[in-house]
Amino acid sequence: MKLRVLTIVGVGLLGGSIGLAARRRGIVDCVRGLGRSRESLDEAKALGAIDEVHLDPTTAIPGSDLVVVCTPVDLIAETVLQHAAVATPGTIFTDVGSTKKRIVDDLEGKLPPGIVFVGSHPLAGSEKRGVRYADADLFVGRMTVVTMSQKNFERPVPDAVGMDFVVDFWQAIGSTCRFMLAEYHDKGVATTSHLPHLIASTLACVVPMWAQCLVATGYRDTTRIAAGDPGLWTAIFEQNRDELLNALDRFDAQLGLFRQAIEKGDHSALHAMLAEAKKNRDAIDS
């Protein structure tokens, strides 16, 4: 694959990694970085993540083959709409948001003719923020979910072309890809990503100061993601509220069973649940 112009909106850890990855692999002639802070864009340019610094969408967007929106999830839909208005027909938009259904819903039927949005969620990232943590190999060996809506099925052209194009792009920077309906994506990540974040944050809130000296690797690993940015995660929880609450219901029910077994001293029930947890966890790495 070869692009002429790739525009990255929001050049932080993820956006910067996309720029670095695309430039190092020689799949793009020019990477434009669009953002609000000249300082941070200058840093991105100095690090080799972008070729051009843009503060104005009317210079950054026109002529782009692909625009990747890397803003917080609650700003993605409005950013796409705003920038699509000045885009050259044929431009494909995608994003890196951790939620998908609400974004797809918010954009449905609102894009100008010739402009396609395909939702992406690369399962890669870090609790760190900022372009200085960008990594050209962040997506290597990771999976990117490329989402479709039911409407995408009913309207195969040009959306299908856009989806293939977006898949080719992620693959060109090292990721594997999987198609998924936006609502199934959100249901799934509610359990595999948003619930773990909520639980890690809860754990991080309940350790008394005097006990911090007893913290070891188990606690560190279990709570690592709680160091993520509170603003980004508040927005993610809000965007995927209903599915997160469903996942939390399942978690609470299971935790209730554990509590019951511990309270009652039910050795075999406790052992059986810990064995099931181990089997599930082992399956993930096998």
Add this chain to the structure above:
Amino acid sequence: MKLRVLTIVGVGLLGGSIGLAARRRGIVDCVRGLGRSRESLDEAKALGAIDEVHLDPTTAIPGSDLVVVCTPVDLIAETVLQHAAVATPGTIFTDVGSTKKRIVDDLEGKLPPGIVFVGSHPLAGSEKRGVRYADADLFVGRMTVVTMSQKNFERPVPDAVGMDFVVDFWQAIGSTCRFMLAEYHDKGVATTSHLPHLIASTLACVVPMWAQCLVATGYRDTTRIAAGDPGLWTAIFEQNRDELLNALDRFDAQLGLFRQAIEKGDHSALHAMLAEAKKNRDAIDS
């Protein structure tokens, strides 16, 4: 420090690491391994973790300077009592158990004259089991809690000597040490270790099969310890039942606050709690 004879009861990951660490650092003339499986003790000897294979306490225990009991927590007290009966007066016993109060209580007033038990808990380990994962540097830079009971204070000799001896031993194999009353140790690790294990296991139980493809590093880290041995952890939960339930109460209360904020769409409360979690988590690594 220099020991003539160190006896390790139960030569798995932890016991094997103690043997390797002591032999490599030249602080012991002879390491005896005592266990029930000749095959596993032969493996420990082949790996350099022990010098002698023992299946019989009456040959393994007499003449030992230090006996380190590395059995599952529910067997530690009875193992110490059984082996103390054949020990040479002056022998010091310690352990590596994740809980302390019940063990100390079970041994109180029951040891033969001249035999001292000092509880230890090295905050090091792995979800792996077996001497083949033993590591001579497992304790380097880690902390070992050396526990005292109120009675230890009232009876400074010979217990104080035993405690110094045990501290010297852990330091000689690379660990730092901290004294703590057994009940405070158990209160603390209920929150920093046992609760995270329970929570990780709960999370590992609630991911549907179809969503496993969406698992990324966050989930992997959060649930890693759920791969621990179910038998060992059932025993730990049972030994520290009351403190674990107290920690679980605090966790449930905090999770309830998160749920409320998400249900109500209370942006600022949610943001504030995630920010508190981040602050606490950042403090641990600073």
